Amino acid sequence: xxxLTNPNKLRGFEKHIKVxxxxxxxxxxxLGLAGGFVLAAPVMMRPSFAYETxxxxxxxxxxxxxxxxxxxxxxxxVTIVAHRSEMGTGVRTSLPLIVAEExxxxxxxxxxxxxxxxxxxxxxxxxxxxxxxxxxxxPMRQIGASAxxxxxxxxxxxxxxxxSEVKAVHHEVVHSASGRKLGFGELAADAAKQSxxxxxxxxxxxxxxxxxxxxGEIGIVDLHDITTGAAHYGADVRLPGMKYAVIARxxxxxxxxxxxxxxxxxxxxxxxxxxxxKGWPWxxxxxxxxGVAVIARNTxxxxxxxxxxxxxxxxxxxxxxxxxxxxxxxxxAARKPGLVVRKEGDAEAALKSADKVIVGEYYLxxxxxxxxxxxxxxxxxxxxxxxxxxxxQSPGGTREDVAKTLGIxxxxxxxxxxxxxxxxxxxxxxxxxxxxxxLSKELGVPVKVQWTREDDVRHDFLHTVxxxxxxxxxxxxxxxxxxxxxxxxPSIASTFAAGTVHQAPxxxxxxxxxxxxxxANMQCENPEAAAHTRIGWFRSVSNIPRAFAVQSMVAExxxxxxxxxxxxxxxxxxxxxxxxxxxxxxxxxxGEPYDSYPIDTARLRKVVEVVADKGGWGRSxxxxxxxxxxxxxxxxxxxATIVEVAVxxxxxxxxxxVDTAIDCGTYVNPERIQSQIEGAAIMGMSLAKYGEITxxxxxxxxxxxxxxxxxxxxxxxxxxxVYIVPPATPDTPPSGVGEPGVPPFAPxxxxxxxxxxxxxxxxxxIGKQLEA
Amino acid sequence: xxxxxxxxxxxxxxxAFLLSEQAANAQTNTSPPPATATRPAKTPAEQNSLxxxxxxxxxxQTTGEASxxxxxxxxxxxxxxxxxxxxx
Numbered sequence: 001x002x003x004l005t006n007p008n009k010l011r012g013f014e015k016h017i018k019v020x021x022x023x024x025x026x027x028x029x030x031l032g033l034a035g036g037f038v039l040a041a042p043v044m045m046r047p048s049f050a051y052e053t054x055x056x057x058x059x060x061x062x063x064x065x066x067x068x069x070x071x072x073x074x075x076x077x078v079t080i081v082a083h084r085s086e087m088g089t090g091v092r093t094s095l096p097l098i099v100a101e102e103x104x105x106x107x108x109x110x111x112x113x114x115x116x117x118x119x120x121x122x123x124x125x126x127x128x129x130x131x132x133x134x135x136x137x138x139p140m141r142q143i144g145a146s147a148x149x150x151x152x153x154x155x156x157x158x159x160x161x162x163x164s165e166v167k168a169v170h171h172e173v174v175h176s177a178s179g180r181k182l183g184f185g186e187l188a189a190d191a192a193k194q195s196x197x198x199x200x201x202x203x204x205x206x207x208x209x210x211x212x213x214x215x216g217e218i219g220i221v222d223l224h225d226i227t228t229g230a231a232h233y234g235a236d237v238r239l240p241g242m243k244y245a246v247i248a249r250x251x252x253x254x255x256x257x258x259x260x261x262x263x264x265x266x267x268x269x270x271x272x273x274x275x276x277x278k279g280w281p282w283x284x285x286x287x288x289x290x291g292v293a294v295i296a297r298n299t300x301x302x303x304x305x306x307x308x309x310x311x312x313x314x315x316x317x318x319x320x321x322x323x324x325x326x327x328x329x330x331x332x333a334a335r336k337p338g339l340v341v342r343k344e345g346d347a348e349a350a351l352k353s354a355d356k357v358i359v360g361e362y363y364l365x366x367x368x369x370x371x372x373x374x375x376x377x378x379x380x381x382x383x384x385x386x387x388x389x390x391x392x393q394s395p396g397g398t399r400e401d402v403a404k405t406l407g408i409x410x411x412x413x414x415x416x417x418x419x420x421x422x423x424x425x426x427x428x429x430x431x432x433x434x435x436x437x438x439l440s441k442e443l444g445v446p447v448k449v450q451w452t453r454e455d456d457v458r459h460d461f462l463h464t465v466x467x468x469x470x471x472x473x474x475x476x477x478x479x480x481x482x483x484x485x486x487x488x489x490p491s492i493a494s495t496f497a498a499g500t501v502h503q504a505p506x507x508x509x510x511x512x513x514x515x516x517x518x519x520a521n522m523q524c525e526n527p528e529a530a531a532h533t534r535i536g537w538f539r540s541v542s543n544i545p546r547a548f549a550v551q552s553m554v555a556e557x558x559x560x561x562x563x564x565x566x567x568x569x570x571x572x573x574x575x576x577x578x579x580x581x582x583x584x585x586x587x588x589x590x591g592e593p594y595d596s597y598p599i600d601t602a603r604l605r606k607v608v609e610v611v612a613d614k615g616g617w618g619r620s621x622x623x624x625x626x627x628x629x630x631x632x633x634x635x636x637x638x639x640a641t642i643v644e645v646a647v648x649x650x651x652x653x654x655x656x657x658v659d660t661a662i663d664c665g666t667y668v669n670p671e672r673i674q675s676q677i678e679g680a681a682i683m684g685m686s687l688a689k690y691g692e693i694t695x696x697x698x699x700x701x702x703x704x705x706x707x708x709x710x711x712x713x714x715x716x717x718x719x720x721x722v723y724i725v726p727p728a729t730p731d732t733p734p735s736g737v738g739e740p741g742v743p744p745f746a747p748x749x750x751x752x753x754x755x756x757x758x759x760x761x762x763x764x765x766i767g768k769q770l771e772a
Numbered sequence: 773x774x775x776x777x778x779x780x781x782x783x784x785x786x787x788a789f790l791l792s793e794q795a796a797n798a799q800t801n802t803s804p805p806p807a808t809a810t811r812p813a814k815t816p817a818e819q820n821s822l823x824x825x826x827x828x829x830x831x832x833q834t835t836g837e838a839s840x841x842x843x844x845x846x847x848x849x850x851x852x853x854x855x856x857x858x859x860x
Contacts, residue, residue, distance in 0.1 A: 058858055129858075248819065254835060258822060283836045285847045310818040317835035319824040329831045404843055488831065493855065496848040498836040506855060531836070532829040591858045698826075 054591035055135035060119035076185030087420035102144025117395025117415030130635035130736025154190035216670035246302035252698035270301025338527025345521035350482030354473030367463035373421025379436035425537035461536025468549030478561035490531035509588030511546025518574025551630035551747030576602035615659030626756025635736025651770035680741025686711035
């Protein structure tokens with residue numbers, strides 16, 4: 001068991017590693033002047049996996065070529081390309097660290113280059129779905145091992161000895177028999193001339209010899225810049241002659257501009273132009289909403305000018321979207337039969353014959369992503385070429401969409417990725433970058449489009465709104481014999497498919513049809529739910545409402561049967577086994593093959609047992625305190641959480657302690673796992689306590705942190721202990737870390753509140769419910 | 773070295789007095805700040821919507837429209853196929 005108890009020890013930022021953007025110029029410089037280990041023409045290679053993953057099915061798949069990702073300068077500095085986007089997960093450190101490990105590079109002599117958007121060259125770049133380590137652990141090891149082998153071959157050739165007699169060790173290649181050594185820099189030019197070894201013949205390091213992986217002693221490469229304010233985010237990009245734009249967008253999804261008067265806006269000092277921005281009818285993937293842009297010499301003037309606009313909108317078909325009324329619609333839908341998406345046994349009959357039926361109906365409102373950095377993008381369009389600088393999670397997808405929107409070839413589009421000040425799925429959608437390219441093309445100068453906080457909250461691709469209704473039938477001994485779960489929520493697919501009323505398989509596979517409980521009569525249904533605003537991916541996606549409902553229901557059953565909630569949970573999970581989903585027509589498994597990533601209830605039970613043990617489940621707590629437990633499998637990882645709450649006599653809620661156990665298979669950087677779980681606890685509590693976007697007359701009613709609060713530091717959990725379950729074998733496939741921490745938090749919190757107060761909260765957010 | 777304690781005391785007292793005055797002012801100013809460059813008005817006064825007779829939003833009536841733009845139609849279809857395959 002790897003128990004991290006001293007995070008300060010792991011948090012030194014003594015390693016200042018500069019991160020640069022990859023540009024064609026820098027690569028050519030490295031090749032031509034420095035004589036380094038890099039070629040301009042990459043070759044795509046098929047990876048050979050120790051286990052199968054879904055990586056190959058991602059758009060543009062995986063590229064395993066050391067010449068694309070690694071260069072070595074004559075002075076020995078190793079540069080490794082980070083092709084994923086850094087939004088706080090540490091991926092810009094973790095993936096290059098894997099390469100460095102296999103390469104036998106000294107991490108202090110490694111530099112990181114941020115890749116631009118080019119999936120033909122780098123393979124899939126979508127930084128989402130908690131997939132980066134899952135899909136790239138083995139490919140990155142292979143890249144590092146390939147480069148190491150080429151260095152060893154170069155050294156052997158120079159010394160005239162068999163390659164089997166030399167070995168790369170900590171930035172040198174050594175010939176033990178003669179005691180000769182050569183540094184990586186001295187070998188770089190010759191190594192570049194070696195042929196790239198076949199993947200099948202590569203010898204990977206024995207994990208017991210790992211210097212960095214799994215150790216948790218490496219700070220993220222951006223830490224120094226982030227903590228000293230030197231880091232560059234999207235808003236920090238400035239180009240000569242650049243104009244600043246702020247846009248008034250239709251306040252209702254599907255609405256459009258009727259007319260505008262920019263006379264008052266033009267009176268604002270610094271405002272130079274007021275113009276219409278093209279929009280597309282909804283649904284139109286990630287295309288801009290359109291509206292009126294105010295172009296100015298600085299962002300402040302653009303915002304003031306935007307406030308002075310006179311605009312008339314046609315609100316369109318969603319003008320009556322009202323959160324209160326729609327919630328009633330969702331509840332009504334959940335009380336009627338819906339599309340059956342999983343059926344085992346006969347839940348209907350078993351519920352009728354049950355000794356007792358417990359019904360729980362759980363409501364979760366829309367959430368806005370509200371990353372600290374609102375969307376922002378800079379674009380420079382010249383003729384049939386476009387260059388973009390933006391904090392995007394999908395640089396390859398952005399490149400593709402910019403090309404299609406402008407009607408130019410993809411190779412004419414360069415997308416430079418800045419640091420992301422949070423993403424949470426919002427920045428997988430590139431509408432803000434498309435606005436910038438449209439304006440730059442129109443104006444013929446570089447343009448920065450800056451979203452305000454209000455723009456971000458009011459024009460988001462929101463987390464869906466949902467009602468989850470669960471009916472559990474118990475026999476006379478209190479054993480659960482029937483389970484019917486109806487999940488009603490507008491689908492993300494409505495963002496690109498008109499007429500969508502059912503959730504897509506990938507949404508159903510997040511906590512509904514993949515329910516691991518060992519219950520003979522199980523039925524899952526998905527009644528219709530049409531969307532009336534833009535719905536998008538939000539960290540953890542549908543797992544949030546599903547875990548909230550299922551894990552709350554477990555505690556409700558435990559209470560009704562006078563059982564311990566943890567024992568009830570283990571009883572429902574049942575025997576250690578691989579869950580058979582053969583009754584499900586489309587058993588989506590996060591895009592992963594089920595053989596590699598089955599639902600393994602032994603692992604699910606294990607995290608429950610670990611967190612119960614380490615987290616002191618059942619311990620005595622002071623009056624007004626309570627403990628709650630929840631477990632959830634998502635992004636093919638297993639996570640269990642215990643939350644301790646304190647609720648005072650005025651209903652003030654605090655969380656003194658959180659304990660979380662995670663089994664994410666083979667892992668790279670335990671310090672990042674810890675920080676992701678800590679962040680998930682804060683985000684989970686924030687959403688549970690405050691998260692709610694409401695609509696009236698089709699318009700979002702919130703706009704900033706005064707009416708859409710996020711958790712403040714003084715409200716955050718006091719202690720978050722993280723227990724990482726070690727992988728069963730070195731070949732255990734890695735699984736997700738960025739998202740899985742969020743879903744179990746809210747139900748553990750709600751169950752703890754019930755234990756402390758006897759109040760069962762079935763609708764989020766908690767808000768003032770504890771004050772009653 | 774000779775210390776001038778009375779002068780120091782006066783200075784501290786004056787500082788304390790000034791701080792108290794500022795705090796009092798801050799507490800009595802309860803009206804919300806006006807819109808500024810970095811704090812837009814909550815609802816821009818000059819933006820309005822035409823009268824609208826849209827039906828109430830329901831769970832079974834979709835309101836989006838199929839795009840007639842072939843490029844967007846293709847982008848929508850490609851995205852649908854992509855998420856069906858990879859989920860996200």
